Amino acid sequence: MRIAFDGTALRPRRTGVGYYTEHLLHHLAREASHDEVVVLSNRDVETTSPLPPTVRVAVSGRQMPRMVWMQLGAPAALHALDADVAHFTNGMVPIASPVPTVVTIHDMSLRMYPRYHPLRRVLLNSPLVDLAAKRADAIVTVSESAKHDIVRLYALNPDRVHVVHEAAAPSFHRVTDPAELDRVRRRYGLADRTVLYVGTIEPRKNLPKLVEAFASRRRAGELPHQLVCVGPYGWLSRGLADVIRRSKVADAIRFTGYVPFEDLPALYSLAEIFVY
Known part of the structure; x- marks a missing residue:
C-alpha cells in the first residue's frame, strides 16, 4: 500500500x-x-x-x-x-x-x-x-x-x-539526572517549586483565570510555588500582562516563551503541579 x-x-x-x-x-x-x-x-x-x-x-x-x-x-x-x-x-x-x-x-x-x-x-x-x-x-x-x-x-x-487517544512521546519520562535538571532550571530561571502550564499563550487557553486562581492562593500563603507558563505567544496575548500586573504576584509568574522539545521532559519533571 x-x-x-x-x-x-x-x-x-x-x-x-x-x-x-x-x-x-x-x-x-x-x-x-x-x-x-x-x-x-x-x-x-x-x-x-x-x-x-x-x-x-x-x-x-x-x-x-x-x-x-x-x-x-x-x-x-x-x-x-x-x-x-x-x-x-x-x-x-x-x-x-x-x-x-x-x-x-x-x-x-x-x-x-x-x-x-x-x-x-x-x-x-x-x-x-x-x-x-x-x-x-x-x-x-x-x-x-x-x-x-x-x-x-x-x-x-x-x-x-x-x-484514537493521544499519548506522550517516547522521550517523555521522568528526568532524574541532577545536571540536566539544574541546566533547565537555570536556563529558564525556575524556582525550587513550580506550577507548570504548557501551550500557546492565547485566549482559548483561559490563562487569565489561571493567573487569578494562582494569585489568590499565593497571596493567601497557600501556594509558595512559581507559576511557569511555557509556550509561544499567540494572538491577543498582550492583555494577559494587565491581569498579571493586577495580580500583585508578578514576581512569582514566569513566561519562558517557546521551548525546544528536548527541554520539555525536564520541565515536566521539575514541576510539582501541572495545569491544563
Whole structure:
C-alpha cells in the first residue's frame, strides 16, 4: 500500500499539532514497515529526530500557502503519486482528492467557541474543516468528547469517526539526572517549586483565570510555588500582562516563551503541579 501523509504541520517552532504529526508519522513508518509512506508538503519539513529511510518526502516545487496548496497542489501530488490513501492531520483535506482520505480533527472549538479564535481563522479555516468532516472517508479524533461534538454538529454516522487517544512521546519520562535538571532550571530561571502550564499563550487557553486562581492562593500563603507558563505567544496575548500586573504576584509568574522539545521532559519533571 502507498500511504500519503500530510507533512504541512512539520515546521520549525511547531507546537501541539506539529508534534502530534511528527510522532504519528514515526509510529506509522514503524507499524507499516511493508508499506510505502510518502510525506507531502507545501514546504520543506522539519522533524526533531530523523525520519526513517523508508519514508520519502515530496515537497511542492512551487511555494504556496498551506490552504491554497491543500486544494490545488495536494490533489495533483496525490494523483501523481497514485496513493492508495492519504491522511491529513490538521482538520483539512483536498476537496477534490483523487484518493480516499482520513482527516484528524482535534476538536470543534472553531465551531463551538469562535470568539476564542482570530477572525481570519474562523472565516477561512472553519468552512474547510466543515467540508473535510463531510468529505473525508474517515475521521480520527482524540477523545470521546470530541467525537460526540463532531457527530452532533455534522450529523454524521458515528462509525465514520474513530477515537484514537493521544499519548506522550517516547522521550517523555521522568528526568532524574541532577545536571540536566539544574541546566533547565537555570536556563529558564525556575524556582525550587513550580506550577507548570504548557501551550500557546492565547485566549482559548483561559490563562487569565489561571493567573487569578494562582494569585489568590499565593497571596493567601497557600501556594509558595512559581507559576511557569511555557509556550509561544499567540494572538491577543498582550492583555494577559494587565491581569498579571493586577495580580500583585508578578514576581512569582514566569513566561519562558517557546521551548525546544528536548527541554520539555525536564520541565515536566521539575514541576510539582501541572495545569491544563
